[in-house]
Amino acid sequence: MAKRNILKMGDPLLRKKSRAVEIYDEKLHQLIDDMVETLHHVGGLGLAAPQVGVLKRVCIVEYDDKLYELVNPVLVKSSGKCVDNEGCLSVVGFRGLVERPEKIVVEYFDRNGTKHTQQAEGYFARVFLHEMDHLDGVLFADKMIKKIIDDD
Ligand code: ZN
Numbered sequence: 001m002a003k004r005n006i007l008k009m010g011d012p013l014l015r016k017k018s019r020a021v022e023i024y025d026e027k028l029h030q031l032i033d034d035m036v037e038t039l040h041h042v043g044g045l046g047l048a049a050p051q052v053g054v055l056k057r058v059c060i061v062e063y064d065d066k067l068y069e070l071v072n073p074v075l076v077k078s079s080g081k082c083v084d085n086e087g088c089l090s091v092v093g094f095r096g097l098v099e100r101p102e103k104i105v106v107e108y109f110d111r112n113g114t115k116h117t118q119q120a121e122g123y124f125a126r127v128f129l130h131e132m133d134h135l136d137g138v139l140f141a142d143k144m145i146k147k148i149i150d151d152d
Contacts (some may be wrong), residue, residue, distance in 0.1 A: 003038050009091050013056075015137040018055040021071050024113040028058070032069050032111050035060050044089050045127045051090050051143060052151030059131035063124050073108035073132050076117075080112040085148065086130060086140045096144030100126050 007014055009094025021028060030055055039047045039060060048059035061068040087095040103121040106128055110116060120128055130140060141147075 002034050003041050004034050006038065006042065006047075006051050006089050007139065008055055009088075009139060010140070011090075013053050013055065014050055014090055014134070014139065016050065016055050017137055018050050018057045020057050021109075024071070024109075024111060028056075028071070029033075029111050031056070031058060032060065036067065042089060043134050047089065048131045050134050050137070057135045059134065062133055063127055068118065068128075069111055070106070070108040070128075070131070071081040071111065073106050073128070073135075075104060075129070075132065076107050077103075077105035079103045082122070083145065084124075084126060086126065086144070087139055088130070089132075090134075091139060091141055093139075093150055095148045095150065096140055097146040097148065098126075098130075098140050098143050099145060102127050102143045104128065 035047050045063060046061040049056045057072045059070050078101035081099055082102045083097050083099045085095055086098045104125045106118050108116055
């Protein structure tokens with residue numbers, strides 16, 4: 001396993017649309033393992049492959065001590081609205097208030113190509129949606145309704 005560098009806002013790779021994973025091979029497993037190691041090193045709730053410069057539809061979410069590895073995730077249902085505070089490992093110096101759906105259902109594949117369906121709500125749903133936005137080149141900063149400058 002190896003820790004990877006996290007790209008920062010301004011890097012054009014963060015703005016590209018990622019490609020679907022077609023082959024569930026050792027290379028994919030290595031990417032996911034590296035992303036997990038990187039997330040654990042820097043701390044955070046999630047990380048998407050484009051943030052480490054790989055334009056594949058892969059992201060990880062760690063929430064309530066549970067790790068979710070999402071390959072080719074698709075939002076299949078969403079309802080409600082809520083506004084909360086978000087930050088991003090690729091965005092330095094500020095956070096923002098972003099409106100997102102309150103409840104979602106996401107379908108995705110795990111690293112072995114097995115399909116899963118996950119329901120989520122509140123901040124848990126928010127983390128999924130934030131990471132999935134990265135796969136389409138979207139950052140929270142594009143959607144925020146209020147910018148919150150970090151003091152430190
Ligand atoms: Zn992010």
